[in-house]
Amino acid sequence: MSHAMQPSNNSPNMSDENPTPIQDDSPATASNHQISDGAGSEIDFSTINEKEVLRKMDLHLLPMLSLLYLISFLDRGNIGNAKIEGLTQDLHMSGPQYNWCLTVFFFTYCAVEVPSNLMLRKLRPSVWLPTIMVAWGIVMTLMGIVQSYHGLLVARLFLGLCEGGLFPGVTYFITMWYCRHEGQLRQALFFGSASIAGAFSGLLAFGIAKMDGVGGLAGWRWIFILEGIATVLIAVLAFFVLYDFPDTAEFLSTEERAWVVHRLKYQGSKDSGQMVAETEKFQWKHVKEAFTDWQIFVGIWMYWGIVCALYGVSLFLPTIINELGYKSSTAQLLTIPIYVTSALLTVLVAYYSDKSRIGRAPFVFLPMCAILIGYIIALAASAHGNLPGLVYAGVFIAACGIYPAFPGNITWLSNNLAGSYKRGAGMAVHLGVGHLGGAMASNFYRDSDKPKFLLGHSLEIGFVSPSRTYYSRVNSRRVTEGNEKGLSLRVLSEMGDKAPTFRYMI
Structure with a gap:
């Protein structure tokens, strides 16, 4: 029997029809320990064991989310493994044609991210995410029988169309369960599966390539x-093991569900002295705000600095290592230490980011410095020539910065968007436009530049540039001014992260 349930009609979090006391126009504030259940009685939260509830959530949510993203990243990046096993030769593709097959994936991938996040709320995660996954799995299987460049190009277009909703959907889904100070570790635990996917992809491709000739098919076809x-x-x-929302989670008690919902609604204002809940009612203005909020576009520029490097590694790492003089089987295996180390660092950095009181910025900035240093080393060693070990070390260092910086950037932005629908749309815009960096990175490493790939390493360096100043200035002003206009709770709730009671996470 599926654990997924329809959102309850009396949910304090998911129902748009049943207003809760926080939407009142009165200036009353909410307690951290009690909340009305909507029927006039109070639910006491003093008996809730926070660590136990979080542990339950982690165990029931993160393993499956991590597996989904591992498969997603494996399927979008395995073309790099297939290439060095004979893909381009068998399909008689030139270097630019191969790059185009990488690029077109991101056009459709980015286009579907905003509508997909809206569909996630409408159809429920336990329905929407497995559905799109079945679709891209079918496309991936059919990629194994393409006979020409144009067939592969079309297949990659459809792969992006089907797969585009998973990553923004999962990152948004995590914000529906965990508070701002808990988010990066959970984002990292599921995103760390991307690093494991890279390692697993190399190991899997190494084994599957041995099937070359089985059934009359080339080894690279069996990979797909x-x-x-x-x-x-x-x-x-x-379909059977994904959960939907906290207010319908069977593995939590009634009191635990109410507590999770309550803490999520008030998280953005708890430091302001006045507890104001996020609005849950859908309005198109929240989608419009997501396309016009300055912080999303600052986040996108930072995201490009990370994602260009990420796809430079995930799509070209086997090729880069192969061109250093290693045979294809060795190149596949040499990707594994890079990805395993990156996965461990991703979780470690996220843990300290959530626990630290110095904000998110340092835990994004320092990994981005590692990206910069790594690519400078790779560029210098490539330009010198005959230093394959140093090139490998540079890419290794860069990867160790890429993977921790990625969830840090996403979590930082999600922490500073208030209102569930604005957050969902804003994160989708951030990731959708941001993933165009993948389209750019698809063309950084050209066949004409091998084996040194000086242009690719140079372009990766050019995208590293983070910033944090504005958040501090706005928070200081809001602390000084407070709610001087005497705005009601209803108005403050509608204002979301623009409310004077909301504090940005720095």
Whole structure:
């Protein structure tokens, strides 16, 4: 029996029809320990064990989310493994044609992210996420039988169309369960699966390539076929094990569900002295705000600095190592230490970011410095020539900055968007436009530049540039001014992160 449930009609978090006391126009504030259940009685939160509830949530949510993203990243990046196993030769593709196959994926991938996050709320995560996963698994399987460049190009377009909703959907989904100071560790635990996917992809490709000739098919075709079938099977499993929202979670008690919902609604204003809940009612203005908020576009520029490097590694790492003089099987295996180390650092940095009181910025800035240093080393060693070990070390260092910086950037922005629908749309805009960096990175490493790839390393360096100043200035002004206009709770709730009671996380 599926654990997924329809959102309850009397939910304090998900129902748009049943207003809760926080939407009143009165200036009353809410207690941290009690909240009305909507029927006039109070639910006491003093008996809630926070660590135990969070542990339950982690165990029931994160393993499946991590598996979904591992499969997603595996399926979008395995073309890099297939290339060095003969993909381009068998399909008679030139270097620019291969780059175009990488690029077009991001056009459709980015286009569907905002509508997908809106569909996630409408159809529920336990329905929407497995559905799109089945679709891209079928596309991935069919990629194993393409016979030409144009066939591969079309397949990659459809792969992006089907897969584009997963990553923004999962990152948004996590914000529906965890508070701002808990988010990066959970984002990192599921995103760390991308690093594991890179390691697993190299190991898997190494094994599957040995099937070359089985059934009259080349080894690279079996990479697509077998990984596509695995995707469909895991998607079917996801229909039965994914949960939807905290107010319908069977693994939590009634009191625990109410507590989780309550803390999520008030998290953005708890430091302001006046507890104001986020609005849950859908309005198109929240989507419009997501397209016009300055902080989203600052976040996108930072995100490009990370995602260009990320896809430079995930799509070209086997090729870069292969061109250093290692044979294809060795190149596949040499990707594994990079990805495993990156995964461990991703979780470690996220843990200290959530626990630290110095804000999110240092935990994004320092990894981005590692990206910069790594690519400078790779560029200098490539330009010198005959230093394959140093090039490998540079890419290794860069990867160790890329993967921790990625969830840090996403979490920082999600922490500073208030209102569930604005957050969902804003994160989708951030990730959608941000993933165009993947389209750019798809063309950084050209066949004409090998084996040194000086242009690719140079372009990666050019995108590293973070900032944090504005948040501090706005918070200081809001502390000084307070709610001097005497705005009601209803108005403050509608204002979201623009309310004087909301504090940005720095």
